[in-house]
Amino acid sequence: DGGITQSPKYLFRKEGQNVTLSCEQNLNHDAMYWYRQDPGQGLRLIYYSQIVNDFQKGDIAEGYSVSREKKESFPLTVTSAQKNPTAFYLCASTSGRSSYEQYFGPGTRLTVT
Protein backbone atom coordinates (compact mmCIF):
# COMPACT_ATOMS: atom_id res chain seq x y z
CA ASP A 1 0.00 0.00 0.00
CA GLY A 2 1.26 3.46 -0.86
CA GLY A 3 1.21 6.12 1.78
CA ILE A 4 3.00 8.24 4.32
CA THR A 5 4.33 6.86 7.57
CA GLN A 6 5.30 8.83 10.62
CA SER A 7 6.92 7.26 13.62
CA PRO A 8 6.52 7.06 16.48
CA LYS A 9 2.90 8.03 17.12
CA TYR A 10 3.76 9.35 20.60
CA LEU A 11 7.12 10.80 21.61
CA PHE A 12 8.26 12.10 24.99
CA ARG A 13 11.39 14.16 25.59
CA LYS A 14 12.98 16.23 28.30
CA GLU A 15 13.35 19.95 27.81
CA GLY A 16 16.67 20.91 26.25
CA GLN A 17 16.97 17.80 24.10
CA ASN A 18 16.81 17.79 20.33
CA VAL A 19 14.41 15.25 18.85
CA THR A 20 13.97 14.05 15.26
CA LEU A 21 10.58 13.05 13.84
CA SER A 22 10.49 10.61 10.98
CA CYS A 23 8.44 10.97 7.78
CA GLU A 24 8.63 8.47 4.93
CA GLN A 25 6.53 8.23 1.77
CA ASN A 26 6.40 5.61 -0.97
CA LEU A 27 4.12 7.60 -3.26
CA ASN A 28 7.01 8.84 -5.41
CA HIS A 29 5.92 12.38 -4.58
CA ASP A 30 8.27 15.27 -5.21
CA ALA A 31 7.08 17.75 -2.57
CA MET A 32 6.89 17.14 1.17
CA TYR A 33 5.68 19.32 4.04
CA TRP A 34 5.80 19.55 7.81
CA TYR A 35 2.99 21.10 9.82
CA ARG A 36 2.42 21.77 13.48
CA GLN A 37 -1.01 21.64 15.10
CA ASP A 38 -1.85 22.97 18.57
CA PRO A 39 -5.07 22.04 20.40
CA GLY A 40 -8.16 23.53 18.76
CA GLN A 41 -6.12 25.16 16.03
CA GLY A 42 -5.53 24.63 12.35
CA LEU A 43 -2.26 23.42 10.86
CA ARG A 44 0.70 25.77 10.50
CA LEU A 45 3.46 25.18 7.96
CA ILE A 46 6.97 24.64 9.36
CA TYR A 47 9.07 23.64 6.34
CA TYR A 48 8.50 22.29 2.87
CA SER A 49 10.65 20.71 0.19
CA GLN A 50 9.92 20.52 -3.51
CA ILE A 51 12.89 18.36 -4.55
CA VAL A 52 15.77 16.46 -3.02
CA ASN A 53 18.43 18.62 -1.35
CA ASP A 54 16.20 21.68 -1.37
CA PHE A 55 13.78 23.02 1.23
CA GLN A 56 12.15 26.30 2.23
CA LYS A 57 11.00 27.79 5.51
CA GLY A 58 7.30 27.94 6.17
CA ASP A 59 5.51 30.30 8.51
CA ILE A 60 6.94 29.01 11.81
CA ALA A 61 10.40 27.58 11.01
CA GLU A 62 12.23 29.00 14.05
CA GLY A 63 13.53 26.26 16.31
CA TYR A 64 13.17 23.55 13.66
CA SER A 65 15.46 22.04 11.03
CA VAL A 66 14.94 19.59 8.17
CA SER A 67 16.87 17.64 5.57
CA ARG A 68 15.88 16.08 2.27
CA GLU A 69 18.65 13.70 1.26
CA LYS A 70 16.28 11.17 -0.30
CA LYS A 71 13.06 11.68 -2.21
CA GLU A 72 11.08 9.44 0.12
CA SER A 73 12.30 10.88 3.43
CA PHE A 74 11.88 14.29 5.08
CA PRO A 75 12.87 14.18 8.77
CA LEU A 76 12.12 17.10 11.08
CA THR A 77 14.36 17.98 14.02
CA VAL A 78 12.81 19.91 16.88
CA THR A 79 15.71 21.70 18.50
CA SER A 80 16.09 22.99 22.04
CA ALA A 81 15.63 26.50 20.61
CA GLN A 82 11.94 25.81 19.97
CA LYS A 83 10.23 27.45 22.94
CA ASN A 84 6.97 25.49 22.88
CA PRO A 85 7.70 22.16 21.19
CA THR A 86 4.77 20.18 22.62
CA ALA A 87 2.34 19.74 19.72
CA PHE A 88 0.94 17.37 17.11
CA TYR A 89 3.22 17.19 14.07
CA LEU A 90 1.94 16.21 10.65
CA CYS A 91 3.86 15.36 7.51
CA ALA A 92 2.34 15.58 4.03
CA SER A 93 3.37 15.08 0.43
CA THR A 94 2.09 15.96 -3.02
CA SER A 95 3.06 14.95 -6.51
CA GLY A 96 2.97 18.59 -7.53
CA ARG A 97 2.39 17.75 -11.15
CA SER A 98 -1.23 17.21 -12.09
CA SER A 99 -2.64 17.67 -8.63
CA TYR A 100 -1.76 19.63 -5.53
CA GLU A 101 -3.79 17.44 -3.22
CA GLN A 102 -1.72 16.85 -0.12
CA TYR A 103 -1.61 13.37 1.41
CA PHE A 104 -1.11 13.44 5.16
CA GLY A 105 0.55 10.99 7.48
CA PRO A 106 -1.01 9.87 10.79
CA GLY A 107 0.99 12.39 12.81
CA THR A 108 3.36 12.31 15.80
CA ARG A 109 2.31 13.76 19.13
CA LEU A 110 5.39 15.21 20.83
CA THR A 111 5.37 16.00 24.53
CA VAL A 112 8.30 17.86 26.05
CA THR A 113 8.52 18.20 29.83
Place this chain on the structure above:
Amino acid sequence: DAKTTQPTSMDCAEGRAANLPCNHSTISGNEYVYWYRQIHSQGPQYIIHGLKNNETNEMASLIITEDRKSSTLILPHATLRDTAVYYCIVAQRTSGTYKYIFGTGTRLKVLA
Protein backbone atom coordinates in the same frame (compact mmCIF):
# COMPACT_ATOMS: atom_id res chain seq x y z
CA ASP B 1 -2.14 35.60 2.41
CA ALA B 2 -5.68 34.72 1.51
CA LYS B 3 -7.50 33.67 4.64
CA THR B 4 -10.67 31.70 5.22
CA THR B 5 -13.45 32.22 7.75
CA GLN B 6 -15.67 29.35 8.87
CA PRO B 7 -18.25 28.86 11.62
CA THR B 8 -16.69 27.34 14.70
CA SER B 9 -19.20 24.51 14.96
CA MET B 10 -22.34 23.06 13.37
CA ASP B 11 -24.75 20.23 14.06
CA CYS B 12 -26.51 18.12 11.46
CA ALA B 13 -29.06 15.33 11.78
CA GLU B 14 -28.01 11.96 10.45
CA GLY B 15 -29.26 11.39 6.90
CA ARG B 16 -29.72 15.09 6.20
CA ALA B 17 -27.48 17.27 4.05
CA ALA B 18 -24.70 19.11 5.84
CA ASN B 19 -23.89 22.50 4.32
CA LEU B 20 -20.61 23.98 5.52
CA PRO B 21 -19.95 27.60 4.50
CA CYS B 22 -16.59 29.29 4.01
CA ASN B 23 -15.66 32.89 3.28
CA HIS B 24 -12.45 33.63 1.36
CA SER B 25 -13.00 37.21 0.24
CA THR B 26 -9.31 37.94 -0.47
CA ILE B 27 -8.73 34.93 -2.72
CA SER B 28 -6.67 35.58 -5.86
CA GLY B 29 -7.60 34.47 -9.36
CA ASN B 30 -5.20 31.52 -9.47
CA GLU B 31 -5.78 30.24 -5.95
CA TYR B 32 -7.75 27.05 -5.45
CA VAL B 33 -10.21 26.24 -2.68
CA TYR B 34 -9.57 22.90 -1.01
CA TRP B 35 -11.61 21.10 1.63
CA TYR B 36 -10.16 18.59 4.07
CA ARG B 37 -11.53 16.98 7.18
CA GLN B 38 -9.76 15.77 10.29
CA ILE B 39 -11.01 13.18 12.71
CA HIS B 40 -9.55 13.56 16.16
CA SER B 41 -5.79 12.96 16.34
CA GLN B 42 -5.51 11.76 12.75
CA GLY B 43 -4.05 13.33 9.62
CA PRO B 44 -6.41 15.45 7.52
CA GLN B 45 -8.24 13.69 4.68
CA TYR B 46 -8.78 15.29 1.30
CA ILE B 47 -12.42 15.82 0.29
CA ILE B 48 -12.64 18.02 -2.78
CA HIS B 49 -11.19 21.11 -4.43
CA GLY B 50 -12.16 23.69 -7.05
CA LEU B 51 -11.14 26.88 -8.79
CA LYS B 52 -14.24 28.48 -10.34
CA ASN B 53 -16.76 25.82 -11.22
CA ASN B 54 -18.85 23.71 -8.93
CA GLU B 55 -17.41 20.25 -8.32
CA THR B 56 -18.84 16.93 -7.22
CA ASN B 57 -17.24 13.64 -6.27
CA GLU B 58 -18.27 10.54 -4.37
CA MET B 59 -17.83 12.27 -1.02
CA ALA B 60 -19.23 15.76 -1.47
CA SER B 61 -20.16 18.72 -3.64
CA LEU B 62 -18.42 22.08 -3.69
CA ILE B 63 -20.35 25.19 -4.64
CA ILE B 64 -18.23 28.29 -5.35
CA THR B 65 -19.90 31.66 -5.79
CA GLU B 66 -19.41 33.50 -9.05
CA ASP B 67 -17.22 36.15 -7.41
CA ARG B 68 -15.23 33.33 -5.73
CA LYS B 69 -15.43 35.07 -2.36
CA SER B 70 -17.21 32.20 -0.68
CA SER B 71 -17.96 28.53 -1.06
CA THR B 72 -20.08 25.79 0.48
CA LEU B 73 -19.20 22.17 1.04
CA ILE B 74 -22.21 19.88 0.87
CA LEU B 75 -22.27 16.38 2.36
CA PRO B 76 -25.52 15.11 0.82
CA HIS B 77 -26.45 12.46 3.40
CA ALA B 78 -24.45 12.94 6.57
CA THR B 79 -23.61 9.89 8.67
CA LEU B 80 -22.21 9.62 12.18
CA ARG B 81 -18.79 8.90 10.64
CA ASP B 82 -18.82 12.37 9.08
CA THR B 83 -18.35 13.92 12.52
CA ALA B 84 -15.03 15.75 12.19
CA VAL B 85 -13.37 19.14 11.86
CA TYR B 86 -13.72 20.45 8.30
CA TYR B 87 -11.10 22.82 6.94
CA CYS B 88 -11.64 25.18 4.04
CA ILE B 89 -8.22 26.01 2.63
CA VAL B 90 -6.94 28.45 0.07
CA ALA B 91 -4.03 26.92 -1.83
CA GLN B 92 -1.56 29.68 -2.57
CA ARG B 93 0.92 29.15 -5.36
CA THR B 94 4.45 30.05 -4.33
CA SER B 95 7.86 29.09 -5.70
CA GLY B 96 6.54 26.33 -7.91
CA THR B 97 4.34 24.61 -5.38
CA TYR B 98 1.15 25.25 -3.46
CA LYS B 99 1.07 26.29 0.17
CA TYR B 100 -2.03 25.55 2.18
CA ILE B 101 -3.30 28.25 4.52
CA PHE B 102 -5.38 26.59 7.23
CA GLY B 103 -7.97 28.32 9.38
CA THR B 104 -9.43 26.86 12.55
CA GLY B 105 -12.11 24.87 10.72
CA THR B 106 -15.71 23.95 11.48
CA ARG B 107 -16.40 21.22 13.99
CA LEU B 108 -19.31 19.26 12.48
CA LYS B 109 -21.27 17.01 14.77
CA VAL B 110 -23.70 14.58 13.14
CA LEU B 111 -26.51 13.68 15.51
CA ALA B 112 -28.32 10.33 15.55
